[in-house]
Amino acid sequence: MIEQITEQLAAIDLKDDDIATYIAGIVQDDTIADDEKHEIIAEFLAETTDENTDKVIEHILKQWKEIQNDTEKKREEEKAKKLEKIHEREKARQEQSAKELEANAELRRNKESKQLSKEEQAQRERLMQNYGYDSNEGREIAKSGSETGAKGRKTGTADPLLSANRNVDVIKEQEQRRREQMKKQSDADKERNKMLLEKQRAKDKDDKEKRRTAKKEKRRM
Numbered sequence: 001m002i003e004q005i006t007e008q009l010a011a012i013d014l015k016d017d018d019i020a021t022y023i024a025g026i027v028q029d030d031t032i033a034d035d036e037k038h039e040i041i042a043e044f045l046a047e048t049t050d051e052n053t054d055k056v057i058e059h060i061l062k063q064w065k066e067i068q069n070d071t072e073k074k075r076e077e078e079k080a081k082k083l084e085k086i087h088e089r090e091k092a093r094q095e096q097s098a099k100e101l102e103a104n105a106e107l108r109r110n111k112e113s114k115q116l117s118k119e120e121q122a123q124r125e126r127l128m129q130n131y132g133y134d135s136n137e138g139r140e141i142a143k144s145g146s147e148t149g150a151k152g153r154k155t156g157t158a159d160p161l162l163s164a165n166r167n168v169d170v171i172k173e174q175e176q177r178r179r180e181q182m183k184k185q186s187d188a189d190k191e192r193n194k195m196l197l198e199k200q201r202a203k204d205k206d207d208k209e210k211r212r213t214a215k216k217e218k219r220r221m
Contacts, residue, residue, distance in 0.1 A: 001024045001027065001028060001063075001064060001067060002017075002020050002021060002024045004060070004063050005020045005023050005024050005027070005060055008056045008059055008060050008063075009023075009056070011056060012045075012049055012051040012052075012053060012056055013049070013051070014045070014048060014049055016048075019044075019045075022044070023041055023044070023060065026040055026041055027041075027060060027061065027064045028064070034061055037061060038054075038057050038058070038061065041053070041057050042054070042057055045057075
């Protein structure tokens with residue numbers, strides 16, 4: 001700012017660094033209003049020159065305003081850049097966190113898938129053992145399935161698990177038929193018991209009526 005003030009003072013034939021420094025101190029004092037600054041500087045210059053200093057002072061104050069505006073603009077730009085960097089770092093952190101979460105989820109899915117495969121293999125072996133197949137034989141068949149598949153189809157060799165599944169279906173059908181037969185038998189028994197009970201009640205009622213009639217005849221005699 002001293003350089004700009006020095007240039008303005010040269011327009012009124014004032015070339016004194018001390019004067020420029022003093023005026024710069026007043027101009028840069030934010031506690032003083034612009035009109036008051038203008039008055040102080042005008043009174044000070046009136047003691048050193050007879051030239052009209054109003055335009056010089058106005059230009060000095062205008063330059064100071066421009067410097068302040070430029071400084072504030074740069075400050076805001078720097079602030080915006082810092083905020084943008086913060087946002088970029090936060091975005092990168094969130095993306096990295098999302099990738100880590102997805103990776104962990106994928107690991108869990110793979111682990112669960114492997115665990116499910118083990119459970120399926122265990123179930124396969126249990127079925128094979130229940131229906132008379134050796135588990136080692138079953139694993140060997142599963143292992144060499146791609147090599148012996150065509151041969152197995154030609155010779156009629158069946159997958160033990162498929163046979164076991166068919167046996168399970170047969171047993172389920174037999175069990176269903178057995179339950180249906182038991183239900184029919186139960187319904188028939190209930191109907192028969194109901195008929196017997198009704199007959200017994202009718203017989204008891206008839207016997208009671210006969211006894212009542214016999215008593216009345218005895219009284220008449």
